[in-house]
Amino acid sequence: MIDVIINVTLLAFLAITAVAIIRMSNLFAIIMLFSMFSFLSAGVFIVMDAIDVAFTEAAVGTGVSTVLMLATLALTKDQKEKQPVAHRPWLPLTVVIVTGSALVYGTLDIPPFGDPDAPAQTHVAPEYLERSIPETGVQNVVTSVLASYRGFDTLGEVTVVFTAGIAVMLLIGGRRRKEELEQPQGDPDDA
Amino acid sequence: MTHNLILRVVSKSLIPLIILFALYVQFHGDFGPGGGFQAGVIMSAGIILYALVFGLDAAEQVIQPPLLRILASIGVVIYAGVGIVSLFFGGNYLNYSVLADNQVAGQHLGILLVELGVGITVFSVMLIIYFSFAGRSRP
Known part of the structure; x- marks a missing residue:
């Protein structure tokens, strides 16, 4: 309740x-x-x-x-303020309403939250829950699934985080060059 | 924000607790909620709080950006390295059971090392992103 x-x-x-x-x-x-x-x-x-x-x-x-x-x-x-919308809202609104009602219609088929007979609960989850402590000795099953049973996935995720860091460094990392600071509007003839 | 006394005092007492909590989440992730990803983010949030209150230059004195770049790569290397070490012990890639005498100890060691790699990479990448964004507005 x-x-x-x-x-x-x-x-x-x-x-x-x-x-x-x-x-x-x-x-x-x-x-x-x-x-x-x-x-x-x-x-x-x-x-x-x-x-x-x-x-x-x-x-x-x-x-x-x-x-x-x-x-x-x-x-x-x-650009502190959001620009006023110039177009009519009807087309986006229709798309959003149609998509939203399709998603709500989809939830009607989903089993109730926490249902023991739900497909998510009967596929691999019981096996993880039974085997995690005897096989890995790790009480937090989330950690054992994340780091051991699905170790490849997590390695991929760490690589994605690492790549994101590299991308940000390449795009906006490092200090600005002096000419760029003195003339923010950047006339190439003066540089 | 650098002259705000209340913020300085409060954050000075909060930051050690945040970092301590991050270490707890990192190394207690096998037993309680959390793990490398959460620990890395919490730890970087502590440093970001320091940078917000005491200034970007002071925070870059605490952890220098070149060190962060090395740390970000070291985390991935630790993770992938554990996999390669388990290959040398005769197991599959990322099969930690062969790392120690018995399966449970091996799995435990492997998970600990792998989570450490995740934590180091997430911590340093979050800080790299923050320093890159905040450094752009520096005069």
Whole structure:
């Protein structure tokens, strides 16, 4: 019962935050609301007992990505306000409503949350749960699946993170050259 | 923000706790929630907080960007290296069971090392990204 109340409250706040983000025009406030949105989703994950995911969402979504978006906002000072929309909203609205109702229709076939007979619960999950402690001695099955049974996947993920770091360094890393700083509008003849 | 006394005092007492918690999440990930990815992000959040309050230059004194670049690669090398070491012990790639005398100890050692690699890479890449973004606005 208490789960339902917390879930309804959190999801209602998520919806309110989303609507507020759409209606706002101040980018700084939008970034702060995004941070709140992440924090609320971390709360939803905790109610669903996905502590590891909630951890990541709280640290990355609420903390680091908010700081990164604020840093980006500080770099693009001249466009503080969202530009007014020039086109009519009917076509995007239709696409969103059709896609949304198709997704909601799809959820009707999904078994209820936590159903022991759901395909996700009957395929490989019982095997992991039974074999994890005798085979690896690791009590947190999430860790043993992530690092041992699915070690290749995690190696790929680490490589993706590493590649992202390299890409950011190549694009905007390092200090700006002196000429670039003195003349931000960059006339090539003077450089 | 560099002159705000309250922020300086509060963050000075918070940052050690954040880093301690990150280490706990890193090395206790086998038993409790968490693991390398979460630990790396929490640790980098601590350093980012330091950079926000005390300035980017002070944070780059704590961890120099060239060191971060090396650390980011070392994490991936640790992960892939554990796989290659298990090849030398006669197992499959990333099969940790052969790393120690018995299977449980081997798996435990392998998972610990692999999570350490994940943590180091995630920590340094997050900081590299933050330093790159924040460094652009530096005069």
